[in-house]
Amino acid sequence: MKSKRLLAPYVAWMTVFTLIPLGVVIYYAFTDSITGQFTFANLSNLSTYLPIFLRSIFLSLASAAICLVIGYPVAYTIAQANPKWQRFLSMLVMLPMCMSFLLRTLAWVAMLEDTGIINRVVSSLGLKPLPLIRNSGAVILGMVYNYLPYMITPLYTVIMKIDPRLIEAAQDLGCDHKRVFTKVILPLSVPGIISGITMVFVPAVSTFYISQKLGSTGTTMIGDVIESQFKTAYNPNLGAALSLVMMILIFICIGFMNRFTDSEEEGVVTP
Amino acid sequence: MKKRLLILPLLLALLLPCLVFPAAAASNEITVYNWGQYISDGSDGYVDVIEEFEAETGIKVHYLTYDSNESLYTKLKTGGSTYDVIIPSDYMIGRLIAEDMLEPLNFDNIPNYRYVDEAFKNQAYDPENRYSVPYTWGTVGVIYNTKYVDEDDVGGWDLLWNSKYAGKILMFDNCRDAFAIAESLLGYSLNTQDPTELRSCASLLSEQKPILQGHVMDQIYDKMIREEAWIAPYYAGDYLYMLEENEDLGFYFPEEGFNVFIDAACIPKGCTNQEGAEAFINFLCKPEICGENLEYLGYSAPISEAKNYMDPEVAESEIAYPSDEVLANSESFSALDLETSQLMDSLWLSVKTSGSDTTGYLIAGAALLLAAIALTVILKLHRRRKLARRGISRRTNQA
Numbered sequence: 261m262k263s264k265r266l267l268a269p270y271v272a273w274m275t276v277f278t279l280i281p282l283g284v285v286i287y288y289a290f291t292d293s294i295t296g297q298f299t300f301a302n303l304s305n306l307s308t309y310l311p312i313f314l315r316s317i318f319l320s321l322a323s324a325a326i327c328l329v330i331g332y333p334v335a336y337t338i339a340q341a342n343p344k345w346q347r348f349l350s351m352l353v354m355l356p357m358c359m360s361f362l363l364r365t366l367a368w369v370a371m372l373e374d375t376g377i378i379n380r381v382v383s384s385l386g387l388k389p390l391p392l393i394r395n396s397g398a399v400i401l402g403m404v405y406n407y408l409p410y411m412i413t414p415l416y417t418v419i420m421k422i423d424p425r426l427i428e429a430a431q432d433l434g435c436d437h438k439r440v441f442t443k444v445i446l447p448l449s450v451p452g453i454i455s456g457i458t459m460v461f462v463p464a465v466s467t468f469y470i471s472q473k474l475g476s477t478g479t480t481m482i483g484d485v486i487e488s489q490f491k492t493a494y495n496p497n498l499g500a501a502l503s504l505v506m507m508i509l510i511f512i513c514i515g516f517m518n519r520f521t522d523s524e525e526e527g528v529v530t531p
Numbered sequence: 532m533k534k535r536l537l538i539l540p541l542l543l544a545l546l547l548p549c550l551v552f553p554a555a556a557a558s559n560e561i562t563v564y565n566w567g568q569y570i571s572d573g574s575d576g577y578v579d580v581i582e583e584f585e586a587e588t589g590i591k592v593h594y595l596t597y598d599s600n601e602s603l604y605t606k607l608k609t610g611g612s613t614y615d616v617i618i619p620s621d622y623m624i625g626r627l628i629a630e631d632m633l634e635p636l637n638f639d640n641i642p643n644y645r646y647v648d649e650a651f652k653n654q655a656y657d658p659e660n661r662y663s664v665p666y667t668w669g670t671v672g673v674i675y676n677t678k679y680v681d682e683d684d685v686g687g688w689d690l691l692w693n694s695k696y697a698g699k700i701l702m703f704d705n706c707r708d709a710f711a712i713a714e715s716l717l718g719y720s721l722n723t724q725d726p727t728e729l730r731s732c733a734s735l736l737s738e739q740k741p742i743l744q745g746h747v748m749d750q751i752y753d754k755m756i757r758e759e760a761w762i763a764p765y766y767a768g769d770y771l772y773m774l775e776e777n778e779d780l781g782f783y784f785p786e787e788g789f790n791v792f793i794d795a796a797c798i799p800k801g802c803t804n805q806e807g808a809e810a811f812i813n814f815l816c817k818p819e820i821c822g823e824n825l826e827y828l829g830y831s832a833p834i835s836e837a838k839n840y841m842d843p844e845v846a847e848s849e850i851a852y853p854s855d856e857v858l859a860n861s862e863s864f865s866a867l868d869l870e871t872s873q874l875m876d877s878l879w880l881s882v883k884t885s886g887s888d889t890t891g892y893l894i895a896g897a898a899l900l901l902a903a904i905a906l907t908v909i910l911k912l913h914r915r916r917k918l919a920r921r922g923i924s925r926r927t928n929q930a
C-alpha cells in the first residue's frame with residue numbers, strides 16, 4: 261500500500277503533463293486545421309515527408325554510430341583510471357553541457373563557415389576555402405559534438421560496474437587481452453551501448469536547430485518541418501501528425517535496440 | 532487550531548500584494564511585440580525610443596521581437612501570451628482584421644495621427660482606418676556585394692538564380708516575400724490567387740534551392756556585413772543600415788517589379804492596457820521621434836514632417852524615398868483568402884523540404900533498415916542456438 265502511495269505524485273504528474281498532452285497530440289493529428297473535423301488527411305500525405313524522415317533517421321543513426329566509436333574508448337579509459345581521476349574525467353566529459361546548446365552550435369557555425377575561423381586560416385595559407393559547412397557532414401559533426409556526453413556517460417557507468425573478478429577469471433582461464441575484451445568486457449557493456457545509442461539517437465532524430473545552422477537547404481530534418489508548422493506555417497494539425505509518426509518510429513527503433521539487450525542479458529552471469 | 536488561525540492571516544498578508552500589485556502594475560506596463568532590429572535603441576548616438584517613452588509617460592515597456600509576419604501570426608493564434616502593441620505588415624493586418632484578431636483603436640488617444648501623410652491612410656488592408664497607424668513603409672530589392680558580384684549580372688531578380696554565385700545567395704525565410712520574387716520573375720501579380728501560377732512559382736523556388744546558402748531573416752545582417760553571403764533580397768531600409776557597417780554593399784530595385792509595403796502599429800485582441808498601447812502608438816507618430824527613429828532604421832517615414840528631424844542626406848535618399856517613376860514598378864500586398872494562404876503555406880513547405888539528394892538517402896535508409904533487421908535475425912538465431920546448446924549441456928549435467 262505504502263509503496264503505491266509514494267507513486268501518486270509521479271502518476272499525477274505523468275497524467276497531467278504526459279498522458280493528456282499525448283492525447284491532445286493524437287486529437288490534433290486526426291483533425292482538420294480549418295473545420296476541426298475528423299480526418300486522415302494529415303497522415304495520408306505523410307508520404308511526401310518520407311525522404312525527410314529517412315534523412316533524419318540516417319543522419320542520427322550515423323551520429324550515434326560515430327558517438328559510439330569515439331565514446332567507447334573514452335568511457336573505457338575513464339573506467340580504468342584510478343577513482344580520483346575518474347570523477348574529474350567524467351566531470352570534464354559533462355563540462356560542455358553546462359553551456360547552452362544553441363551557443364555551442366553557433367560556435368561551430370563561426371568556426372566552419374566560409375569566412376569562419378578555420379577557413380580564414382586556410383585562405384591565409386593561400387588555399388581555396390574548404391566547403392566545411394552546409395552539408396550532411398557538418399550536421400553529423402554538430403550532432404556528435406552535442407550528444408557525445410550522452411553516449412559516454414551510460415557507457416562509463418556500465419563499464420565501471422563490470423566485476424573485475426570476471427576479467428581475472430578470464431585471464432586465469434587463458435584469455436589474452438583481446439579475447440578478454442571481446443568475450444567479457446564487450447558483451448557485458450552491451451546494455452551501456454544500447455542506452456548510449458538510444459540517448460543519442462532519440463534527441464538527434466528530432467533535432468531541429470543543428471540542421472538549420474550547419475546544414476544546407478537540402479538537409480532539412482523532420483524536426484525543422486515540425487518546428488515550422490508551429491512557428492510560421494501555423495498548421496498544428498500537420499505538426500502533430502508528424503510528431504506522432506516520429507514518436508512511433510522512435511518506439512520501433514528503441515524496440516529494435518532492446519532486442520539486443522534481451523538476447524545478451526541471458527548470457528550475463530549474475531554472481 | 533490556534534496555529535491554523537495564525538497561518539490564515541499570514542497567508543492573506545502574503546497573497547495581498549500579489550492581488551493588488553499586478554492590477555496596479557498593469558496600468559503602467561505595456562508589452563510591445565515588434566520585428567527584430569526595428570526600433571532605435573540608443574546605439575550609435577541615436578534616440579532610445581523606449582527609454583524616451585518611459586521617461587515621458589511613466590509607462591514601463593516590455594519589448595519582444597519576432598522575425599516574420601507569419602511567426603507573429605502563429606504566436607497570436609496559439610495564445611498564451613498577451614501583447615499590447617504589434618507592428619505587422621499590410622497583408623498580415625488585412626488577415627488579422629478578417630479573422631477579428633485586432634482591437635479597433637481609439638483615435639482620441641492618438642492625436643499625433645494627424646501628422647501621418649494622407650497617402651498612407653485608407654489603405655486596402657484597413658480601408659476605414661480603424662485598426663492601424665502606419666509605422667514605416669519601404670520596398671524590397673536586392674542587396675549585393677560589389678566586390679564579388681559582376682555589375683553585368685545585376686539588374687533583375689534573376690541574379691538570385693545565377694549559379695555563378697552558388698552558395699553565396701540568401702533567400703527570404705517567409706513564404707509571402709519569397710513567392711513575391713518568383714511572381715515578379717514570372718510576370719504574375721504579387722497577389723495572385725491562381726493555384727497553377729502559385730505552383731509554378733513554387734517550382735521556380737525549388738529550382739533555386741541548390742545554389743542557396745540558406746533561407747534566413749534577421750541573420751541576413753550578420754551574413755551580408757561579414758561577407759559570408761554576397762547576394763540577398765531584403766528590405767531597402769535594412770540595406771541602408773547594413774551599408775553603414777560594410778560600404779561595399781550595393782542595392783537595386785529589380786526591373787521586373789518589386790513589393791512596396793507598409794508596416795503599421797496595431798493592438799491585438801486580448802491586450803491588457805489599451806490606453807498605454809495607444810499612448811505608445813501616439814508617441815511613435817511624434818514627428819521628432821519618428822524622424823530620429825527612422826533615420827536610424829533606414830526605413831521610410833510615413834510622416835513627411837519627420838524628415839525635418841532627419842539628416843538631410845537620409846531624407847533625400849533615393850533608396851529610402853524612391854521617385855514615383857521607380858515606385859510605378861512596385862506593387863503592394865493585399866490579404867489572400869484563407870484557401871490561398873494555406874496553399875501557399877503548403878507549397879512553401881514543399882519548397883523548403885524538397886531535397887536535392889533524396890534518392891541517396893532513400894537507398895541509405897533502406898540499407899540501414901535491412902541491416903538492422905538482418906542483425907536482429909542473426910542475433911536471434913545465435914541466441915536460439917546458444918540456448919539449445921546450454922539446454923543440452925544442462926540435461927547432460929542432470930543426468
